[in-house]
Amino acid sequence: MRSTAREPGAVRRWEVARPPVPVRTPGVRMAGFRDRGPGPVDVRVVPHPAVTLALGFGDGPLVVDADTGRRKRGSLVTGFMHGALRVRGEHVECVQARLSPPTAYAVLGVSPAELDGAVVTLDDLWGRDAARIRERLGEARSWRERFAMTDDLLARRCATGRPVDPRVAWAWERIVARGGRVRIDDLAAGAGWSRKRLWSRFRAQIGLSPKRAARLVRFDHAAHLLAAGGDAARIAAESGYTDQSHLHRDVVAFSGVTPVAVADTAWLAVDGLAWAGHRPG
Known part of the structure; x- marks a missing residue:
């Protein structure tokens, strides 16, 4: 399913896609985002009770600025936020997955406690696997295909990861x-x-x-x-x-x-x- 949203006070429009079928892994929700422009994205992030995995595949990388002055770009993992974050970029395209904390513990290979509110690049966390999924998402021809790829990736990692108590x-x-x-x-x-x-x-x-x-x-x-x-x-x-x-x-x-x-x-x-x-x- 696709929808379009207008940001309050701006001419920015987003294409938003949702998976046509439920994802396999409990505690995972997914959506797709495509920036329709014109001009750069600049969005304040509101904290929410999930660990966010943003898989970028477009020409313009995601850039996240924290109130501490730290900046990260590319495919990212965001833990529970303890301060303001802003998402910036232009021509942004990504699949975003929200992971419940018990699921994140298995999928990411680290406890959300180790993220401690930080923004971490997926390259730092997953190494070459991050580059491979980014390339495959960029080659995919539809949101349906991208969601299926992401679903497979998360299901595999969850099945082999450490479960919480x-x-x-x-x-x-x-x-x-x-x-x-x-x-x-x-x-x-x-x-x-x-x-x-x-x-x-x-x-x-x-x-x-x-x-x-x-x-x-x-x-x-x-x-x-x-x-x-x-x-x-x-x-x-x-x-x-x-x-x-x-x-x-x-x-x-x-x-x-x-x-x-x-x-x-x-x-x-x-x-x-x-x-x-x-x-x-």
């Missing part, structure tokens, strides 16, 4: 299912661990503490409701915030902008097309 995976799924509205003591009891052991195992394999993961999932849920035009006070109540000020503080903490500004971001505008039926994780 089932109790860690259960805790993550519980956080997602409850929209981040969970008590850490209840998660620990459900996993049969102490709070300290849950924190240690979860942080090592997921890349966030359970509390931070719950906050990120809750923020993601609220941000999408804001982008859909919902009332901030009602969203705060529905998302488990104590009040609208609490929502405001969390949105600023994660995105660096106010709820009004985050609702207007181009990232979330395209997000609604690329990840229809959005469900974090």
Whole structure:
């Protein structure tokens, strides 16, 4: 399926494609992006509870700038963000895969904890395999073919990679299912661990503490409701915030902008097309 999105306040248009059939690997969602121009891309990235794999194959490479001043280009992996990121480029074409943290642990060959919010080039992570998939994606003649290639790649890596502890995976799924509205003591009891052991195992394999993961999932849920035009006070109540000020503080903490500004971001505008039926994780 293809759609076109206009970024707020700009003439930029994106072609957005989604896989025609479900992907095989649980915890993986994919979309394709083609920059239609004119002019360069410059998009603020809104944090979300997934590890992002961007496989570029177009003439213009993706360039990601972090608020720390670091810059990466090409096919990239982005861990959980702890600050602002901007995606730049021109004539960008890529397949983007969002990996739930338990799946990312197997697919990437490293724990999301080792990424620690960083942007890493796929060449650094996968070596020659990254160059091969980039070349094959560039030679493909359709989005369907590109999605099938990416699906095969991720399925193979997941099948041979290290699985997370089932109790860690259960805790993550519980956080997602409850929209981040969970008590850490209840998660620990459900996993049969102490709070300290849950924190240690979860942080090592997921890349966030359970509390931070719950906050990120809750923020993601609220941000999408804001982008859909919902009332901030009602969203705060529905998302488990104590009040609208609490929502405001969390949105600023994660995105660096106010709820009004985050609702207007181009990232979330395209997000609604690329990840229809959005469900974090």
